[in-house]
Amino acid sequence: MSNEILNYDKVAEASLAKAKRDGAETMWDRKAAQKTQCGFGEAGVCCRICAMGPCRVSPVPGKGAERGICGANADTIVARNFARMIAGGASAHSDHARDIVHAMHATKAEGPFKIRDEAKLRRISAEWGIEGADTKETYALAHELAEMALGEFGKPFGTQRFLKRAPQARQDVWEREDIAPRAIDMEVTTLMHSTHMGCASDYESIFRRGMRTGMADGWGGSMIGTEFSDILYGTPTAKASSSNLGVIDKDQVNILIHGHDPNLAEMIVLAAENPEFIEMAKAKGAKGINIVGMCCTGNEMTMRHGIKIAGNFYQQEMCIITGAIEAVVVDVQCIFPALPALAKKYHTRFISTSEKAKIAGDMFIKFSEATGLDNANEIIKIAVENFPNRDASKVEIPDIKQDTLVGYSVEAIIDHLDKVVNTNTSDAMGTVKPLTDVIYAGVIRGAAGVVGCNNPKVEHDYAHVTVLKELIKRDVICVVTGCAAQAAAKAGLLTLEAKEMCGRGLKEVCERVNIPPVLHMGSCVDISRILHLVNLCADVKGIDPALLPVVGIAPEWMSEKAVAIANYVVGSGINTYLGIIPQVLGSPNFTKLMTEDCQEFLGAHFVFEKDPLVMVDKIMVDLEDKRTALGI
Ligand code: SF4
Ligand code: SF4
DSSP states (O other), X not given: OOOGGGTTOTTHHHHHHHHHHXXXXXXXXXXXXXXXXXXXXXHTOEEOSSTTOOEEOOSSTTSSOOBOTTOOBHHHHHHHHHHHHHHHHXXXXXXXXXXHHHHHHTOOTXXXXXXXXXXXXXXXXXXXXXXXXXXXXXXXXXXXXXXHHHHHHHOSSSOOGGGGGSOHHHHHHHHHTTOOOSOHHHHHHHHHHHTSTTSOOOHHHHHHHHHHHHHHIIIIIHHHHHHHHHHHHOOOOOEEEXXXXXXXXXXXXXXXXXXXXXXXHHHHHHHHTOHHHHHHHHHXXXXXXXXXXXXXXXXXXXXXXXXXXXXXXXXXXHHHHTTOOSEEEEOSSSOOTTHHHHHHTSSOEEEEOOGGGOOTTSEEOOOOTTTHHHHHHHHHHHHHHHGGGOOGGGOOOOOOOEEEEEOOOHHHHHHHHHTTOOTTSSOOSSSSHHHHHHHHHTSSOEEEEEOOOOOTTSOTTHHHHHHHHHHHHTTEEEEEEHHHHHHHHHTTOSSGGGGXXXXXXXXXXXXXXXXXXXXXXXXXXXXXXXXXXXXXXXXXXXSOGGGSSEEEEEXXXXXXXXXXXXXXXHHTTOEEEESSOOTTTTOHHHHHIIIIIHHHHHSOOEEEOSOHHHHHHHHHHHHHHHHHHHTO
16 A cells, blocks of 8 residues: 555545555555556557557657557547547536436425525526516526526527626637537537547547537536526535544544535435434434535535535545444445445445446435435434444544635625725625736736646645645635635635735735635536636626636546536636646647647647646746736
8 A cells, every 4th residue: 555645644644554454445555456557548549439449559659550440640549538538527517417407497495405595596597588587486487497407408509508608708719719519418429429430530620629518518517507506505605614534523423425416415414404313313322413525515515504524535435434434425426436345344334326326335225306305314314323333443533624614606705805895986896896906906916726636646635735825825816616625625725814824915805805815616516606706807807818817727636527627717718737647648739739729719728737836836927927918
């Protein structure tokens, strides 16, 4: 077992030592078993999309096989592989969104799925042009909006409705470059078609089609997922939470909710409040029921309910290794198939709940909108009844947790900004103008969205936290989502006290607006909140967002979803820095297209940089160049 990549994490060493004692396998054991990973795969030059293959071509031009059996060269193979990652990522986010929309379609006044943010329901309905959006009966309107949203997945004409949120200058780029997505499922399907054997071979064309599919995620699936989740479950407001493995409570029944989709988790949180279950837990010798979250289901639940964050992606096994989790309940995405076997080393029940992500090895309880609360009740009962099976000799919970502020939706940020609007001036309330003002004045040098996963190729959370600390020190305000947000939480960056780590300008802003310098904006689909915020800022100034001193960063990404995200962020005109090099280096042409040439037609590009300190230096040059170009 190699744990040098965990040096940074104070709880990791003890967790892994315990895993060893308990005979439990972790991702680091499996990483070591992989030995040296395949160089062809790493360079993106292997292809197995038809049965003439698998083929692999040389990543070094002029040496070895230059073409697969069909004649595809490294440029085509790399571009196709990359595009298929985008399709995978966009489909995951979008299918998640579709489930949220179906839940909205199933809402009724007597619940449990009901409309919790009626104002937002009416706002989005009006934005989408529904007549009588301000007067229609709530549930009739919700069902009409849901049907309209389902149309966004497969409509035969037009483009995604939320694209209109961008300033005209950006919409013009999308139209000119033909990357404005029409329908989400169609874009994914068409991309799979284009990258089928014997279809597209022009790497630039594949890049553009991939970009369009990524856009269908950010401005389609993810944005629908976020906005409709807010309507259903409430728009997040700033609130306190707590993070890291220490939030697992040895005296309570601990239920870990992991995955992405809030539909089930919301029901579990609701069910856990039922006094009957709390009494049942007490009868079993526990003090109560403690729901803790992981990855993006955790983010969704902390944003709306302040649910404690047990950890991020790489800690999913460590949670179970504490020996104090009665049930792990999962929905979809980023769940190790290894978890059920690990759970069996302890008393933990592993419960998968989605037909789309049925995980073999323990228990499956099929979740649906019709049975959601019943499913949640059953799960809570299983967890409570499992409490007496806990083996006290195996319980070891790291005594480490960190106070954390969460809940910074666009609406919550605007609310905070309103506090600094002088009512004696003509400045309107309810806008992002105070933010653009401080950026234009130079008090803040720019803004960064830090997002993405963990990856065992690098020291966990190190790049996330280093990038964040260095940026706030240099007066760059940061927003975070996903596992990056949880890394920030554990490092104490999501606190008001973190202002002490900032440069003078950002510190002053944090004090006046009463915010941390790093704002938790939610889950991975909630990167659409970041898009919305940046576009509102660009709108205030009447410019293309590509001109703003803003960057996107994924320091430790790993998933296909992260690839889709990086694409739509670049497509939205924001330079995007990747700390893990994508599997594209086998095609110098495609690499150049991503990192340089696309600047020409998109106004943004990718930057690959493994060293977080060097990355920050590059970002600062980027931001200052943007400022100079704007004359600010
Ligand atoms: S599509 Fe071409 S390169 Fe890919 S496996 Fe088939 S023959 Fe080989
Ligand atoms: S940030 Fe990455 S690892 Fe974490 S939940 Fe999102 S996709 Fe999964």
